[in-house]
Amino acid sequence: MDPREDEYRGQPGTLHMSEDLSETKCWALLSTQQTGRFGFLRDGAVHIYPVNYLVQDGAIYFRTRDDGDIGSALPLEGCAFQVDQVRSEAMAGWSVLANGTADVVRDEALLTELWGRSAEEPWAGGSRTTFVELQAGTISGRSVQAV
Template structure:
């Protein structure tokens, strides 16, 4: 019978202070918009235990890490930082691989699990693919940029937006591609809604207050699975 952590363990000699595990757990939970109590319910713990993992130098059992990582949609290596310096995509392909198309419902679900994607635009110097922090706002994919950037200048043109996930351990993964016209968000009420919905500031820093949105006319996806 599986034990369910509910209260912080008491261990002699244990030190306090957030570790890489705590930082990564808190950052991923916040990016998904989950409270500690909500994450606890998803992984069979409670909010106090999640708070303990985030704020103390804890060493949870592998079973606990697996449940927390699964609830956050990441791997244990992602959660602990073991995969931080690993180059993705170098695993040997398996013979039982099948490429399966994803329907639009699954593609939109996967879009809501990430916070960083890549947008492909045409610039004066040729095509460019740029990373952006984004959020899903109803049918739209929205992100902030600076007014003088290539993405801001691409307003009114057709662009592509892509996210993916690679699992080197199983040599599997998925990708989602959204295509549509890029528009500037100018309505004050919509800007306010996006500002209050955004969970973090753009990682690139600087004055990036110019909201853009892509309303997809086509969303496709593929997943590598094994028979």
């Protein structure tokens, strides 16, 4: 028996199934959302900001200002992109975390493609004409469900 089952037995609503997600499933889930969170290290502290994003060919793209907190720190290693769908009241949902390097997109053909797909404006508005590409070296995720 799963030791957690024993521990929580008899306490309604506190029994959970937690499942590690495959890479394929992680990418599939990433493609279902519009807004994620980009995390990076700057001046010795982790910064996290919400961004609207696109997934294409195993990379994550979002727009930012070239002189903003993210833009001026590029290129970045060891940064993170996290997306979740958490239903707190149901204690269910999933979270996916991608780690890798982020840099400005300079390839013109790719930029044309990204601008064509970029129906969603950057969440924070304003002039955000720099596309950032995050190449995910690792991706992992977990889904949680109350049973």
